[in-house]
Amino acid sequence: MTQAHKLRLQDEPAFVLHSYPFRETSLIVEVFSRQHGLLPLVARGARRPKSALRGLLMSFQPLSLSWFGKNELRTLHSAEWQGGQPQLQGTALLCGLYLNELLLNLMARDDPHEQLFEYYQLTLQRLAYGADHAATLRCFEKHLLQELGYALMLENDAGSGQPIDPALSYRYIIERGAVRDADDQQAGLPVSGKTLLDMSADDYADAQSARQGKQLMRMLLNHHLGGKMLHTRELIKDLTKL
Numbered sequence: 001m002t003q004a005h006k007l008r009l010q011d012e013p014a015f016v017l018h019s020y021p022f023r024e025t026s027l028i029v030e031v032f033s034r035q036h037g038l039l040p041l042v043a044r045g046a047r048r049p050k051s052a053l054r055g056l057l058m059s060f061q062p063l064s065l066s067w068f069g070k071n072e073l074r075t076l077h078s079a080e081w082q083g084g085q086p087q088l089q090g091t092a093l094l095c096g097l098y099l100n101e102l103l104l105n106l107m108a109r110d111d112p113h114e115q116l117f118e119y120y121q122l123t124l125q126r127l128a129y130g131a132d133h134a135a136t137l138r139c140f141e142k143h144l145l146q147e148l149g150y151a152l153m154l155e156n157d158a159g160s161g162q163p164i165d166p167a168l169s170y171r172y173i174i175e176r177g178a179v180r181d182a183d184d185q186q187a188g189l190p191v192s193g194k195t196l197l198d199m200s201a202d203d204y205a206d207a208q209s210a211r212q213g214k215q216l217m218r219m220l221l222n223h224h225l226g227g228k229m230l231h232t233r234e235l236i237k238d239l240t241k242l
Contacts, residue, residue, distance in 0.1 A: 007068055007069060007070045007074075008066065008067070008068040008077070009036070009066060009067055009068070010066045011064045011065075011066060011080075012033045012034065012035060012036065012064065012065050012066070012067075013033065013034040013035075013062065013063070013064060013082070013117070014031045014032060014033035014034065014063050014064070014065045015031065015032050015059070015060065015061070015062065015063065015120065015121075016029055016030070016031055016057050016058060016059050016061070016063065017030045017031065017032050017038070017059065017100040017103055017104055018030040018059070018100060018104060019043075019057055021047065022042055024047075025044075025045050025046070025047045025048050025051075026042055026043060026044045026045060026046055026047065027042070027043040027046040027047060027053075027057065028040055028041070028042055028043075028073070029041045029042075029043050029046075029057055029076065030104060031063075031065065032103055032107075032117060032120065033065065033117070034112075034114055034117040034118075035112055035114065036110060036112055037107060037108070037109065037110055037111045037112045037113055038103065038104070038107045038108070038109050038110070038111070039074065039109055039110055040072070040073050040074075040109075041065070041067050041073070041074050041075065041076040042073055042074070042075050042076065043057060043076045043079075044075065044076070046076075053076070053079055056079045056080075056081055057079060059096065059097075059100060060085060060087070060088050060096050060124055061081060061082075061085055062081075062082035062083070062084060062085055062121065063079050063080065063081060063082060064079070064080040064082055065078070065079050066078045066079075072109070085121075085124055085125065085128065086128040086129075087128075088124070088127055088128055091133055091236075092127040092128060092133060094232060094235060094236050095127050095133050095136070095137055095236070096124060096127055097232045098137065098230065098232040098233055098236060099120065099123060099124075099137075099140060101230050101231065101232050101233075102140075102141070102144060102221070102230070103120070103144070105225055105228050105230065106144065106148060106224060106225065107148070113147050113148075115147060116143065116144065116147040119140065119143050119147075120140070123136060123139070123140045132204070134204065134210060134214065135202075135204035135205075135210065138199070138202075138204055138210075138213050138214065138217055139202045141217045141221060142199065142202070142217070145220065145221075145224065148224075150220070150224055152177075152199070152200075152216075152220070153176075153177030153178065154177075154178070154196045154197065154199050154200040155196070155197070155200050156177075157170070157177075157178060157179060157180055158173070158176050158177030158178055158179050159179040159180060160180070164178060164193045164196045164197055165193045166192070166193045166194040166197050167193060167194075168180060168181075168192075168193045169181040169190065169191075169192055169193070170190075170191055170192070170193055170196065171185055171187065171188035171189060171190055171191070172188050172189045172191050172196075172216055172219075173187050173188035174188070174219065174220065174223050175223075176188075178191065178193075178196055189215060189216055189219050191212045191215075191216055192208060192209075192212065194206065194208070194209060195208060195209040195212040195213060195216075198213070199213050199216070
């Protein structure tokens with residue numbers, strides 16, 4: 001048995017996050033797989049008109065992929081469409097592209113996150129069928145940071161340890177958490193206690209919680225992105241208020 005066959009992986013649930021041309025007829029496909037995380041695959045001949053892969057490697061569609069290889073760039077062997085996910089359209093499509101860009105910029109390669117994979121799949125369903133896309137994005141952003149080890153501290157005052165009081169005002173400080181707002185406190189982002197508790201519960205029905213939640217997530221994501229620009233975020237910002 002060859003080394004390549006030893007390293008063959010069969011029927012792995014996955015989603016395509018991004019693809020781009022490679023050589024004359026192939027594609028590089030960045031995929032998010034359930035058990036192996038983020039990894040690049042070369043789809044040989046996928047751009048040929050008669051390629052079996054040509055119409056399958058679409059973003060936001062659940063796939064079953066098989067690949068082989070021991071290098072960082074492995075070779076896609078086969079792909080099967082699993083169905084059950086409507087095509088995203090309009091604003092939902094832009095939101096999906098934003099999710100994919102977040103994953104590509106924040107996840108390390110070959111680092112499995114099975115719970116995040118399941119939550120991503122659930123989020124695509126919510127985008128397809130739901131109306132409040134902004135709330136769906138906030139929930140995904142929070143769960144993404146939590147899965148990557150950057151969980152938000154939303155239920156207790158980082159200074160005193162006391163439970164967050166919905167009637168009080170706080171300031172959220174990166175890598176510390178929420179502290180009670182005071183006249184001499186300049187650091188962090190002003191946020192109400194109610195917003196913090198609503199975010200903990202993934203509840204964005206309140207207009208102030210939705211607005212402050214977006215501001216807080218934007219601040220935290222910018223920090224963890226380390227200056228990387230998200231192109232889809234700018235596009236969404238121009239077109240909507242998400």
